[in-house]
Amino acid sequence: MSATRNKTRRAVARRLARGAKRARPAAAAKLPAKRAVNAPPQIVLYRLCKPGWAVTVERAPNAQGTRFVCPFCPLSHRVPGPVRGFRKMRRAQWVKLRHVEG
Numbered sequence: 001m002s003a004t005r006n007k008t009r010r011a012v013a014r015r016l017a018r019g020a021k022r023a024r025p026a027a028a029a030k031l032p033a034k035r036a037v038n039a040p041p042q043i044v045l046y047r048l049c050k051p052g053w054a055v056t057v058e059r060a061p062n063a064q065g066t067r068f069v070c071p072f073c074p075l076s077h078r079v080p081g082p083v084r085g086f087r088k089m090r091r092a093q094w095v096k097l098r099h100v101e102g
């Protein structure tokens, strides 16, 4: 009894697999449009209080701002999105960046 059941299940699985294979080209064609909807994360750099150091911030379109604890001072600063990391950069570049808030 269980053998018959298994056989049926396998047949269904095979059918599903074939169906998935056939559906794949259509899904692939749809992919670029989907990617445009959820656009790649925009990375922005903000000046930190310590000279030469910047914070890497991912700008989410619907983000309300995030606070992060600064590694260089006892305060926390506000940025427009989730923090992705800190980066040391050349002073000339760093001076051009916008300063973090707060």
Ligand SMILES: [Zn+2]
Residues within 6 Å of the ligand: 048, 049, 050, 070, 071, 072, 073, 074, 075, 077
């Ligand atoms: Zn700071």
